[in-house]
Amino acid sequence: MPSSSPIQTAIAQLQGNSLANLVQNELERMIVAGELLPGAKLTEATLAGQLGVSRGPVREAFRMLEEAGLVRTEKNRGVFVRDIALDEALEIFELRAVMEMYIGRKLAETATAAQVKALRVLVDAMDQASKAGSAPEFHRANLEFHDSLLRLAGNAKFAAVYRRLIRELSLIRRKNLDADSMVGYAREHRQIVKAIAARDALGAGQAMFDHVMNSRERTLQNYAPAPAEPAAARRRSAARAPA
Structure with missing residues (x-):
């Protein structure tokens, strides 16, 4: 089987990069829209099937999203939507x-x-x-x-x-x-x-x-956490609660 020419290789790379950009844009849209919630795990195979692409562009999109600050990669665990503090x-x-x-x-x-x-x-x-x-x-x-x-x-x-x-x-x-x-x-x-x-x-x-x-x-x-209820108030609420 003949090897690819430099031009064919370059075209394939450009097509791959373009597809990765499209995937990255769609995943970013889903994150911003709340379709992918903070803390959600992103799986290459699942998203590739959902978007109708191979896993390579999804993997590259994950890298771009991490650079953009929208996802985080945890070793041996996977890729997750960031939950910003x-x-x-x-x-x-x-x-x-x-x-x-x-x-x-x-x-x-x-x-x-x-x-x-x-x-x-x-x-x-x-x-x-x-x-x-x-x-x-x-x-x-x-x-x-x-x-x-x-x-x-x-x-x-x-x-x-x-x-x-x-x-x-x-x-x-x-x-x-x-x-x-x-x-x-x-x-x-x-x-x-x-x-x-x-x-x-x-x-x-x-x-x-x-x-x-x-x-x-x-x-x-x-987004600030609700203040904790004082212990005395909790005891009064518990005392009023029906048995």
């Missing part, structure tokens, strides 16, 4: 707030009227999703809004770091989208765009910073 998430929010402040200040100085108009369209989409009570649609528009801001800032290295932080936060933020918070987020986004349109660099930066720190506070409230 609350303390780590709060630290990420603080770092992201500083980065968002920079984005807001920069765009207030550089954004064109057409770019501001496009941002307003995304805010309108979030308003509509909020009124419809559609958390998935709100989440989609929210991600597109922040990614648009990031692209307009025009710093590739900055964007790479920022996107990794956003992926990690996606592991813990699903409880943050209720009816009240969607209204609040949409209002904060509109204030950000208003400051950018007004060329108010300080105001835009502060609005971005406050927006992220407000999200941090919501996350703290939603």
Whole structure:
């Protein structure tokens, strides 16, 4: 059987890499959407069958997801969706707030009227999703809004770091989208765009910073463990309980 030529080998590698990227994108979508929950074990054979691919692209996708901070590999145990700790998430929010402040200040100085108009369209989409009570649609528009801001800032290295932080936060933020918070987020986004349109660099930066720190506070409230019931109260509850 003739051996493959260098060109055939290169084509096969490109096809394999492209397929691995598709698998990685689909697994990332499933993780962010909560279809694969934190702590869930990911099995090559099962996912390969589910996605209709061989195990090789799934294995490569696992490697890329680990680099992105979405999964962890445990020796002799397998690959698991990361379960990010609350303390780590709060630290990420603080770092992201500083980065968002920079984005807001920069765009207030550089954004064109057409770019501001496009941002307003995304805010309108979030308003509509909020009124419809559609958390998935709100989440989609929210991600597109922040990614648009990031692209307009025009710093590739900055964007790479920022996107990794956003992926990690996606592991813990699903409880943050209720009816009240969607209204609040949409209002904060509109204030950000208003400051950018007004060329108010300080105001835009502060609005971005406050927006992220407000999200941090919501996350703290939603995920912090409930305080332990005092022993005396437990004894009183036990005494009132029927035999």
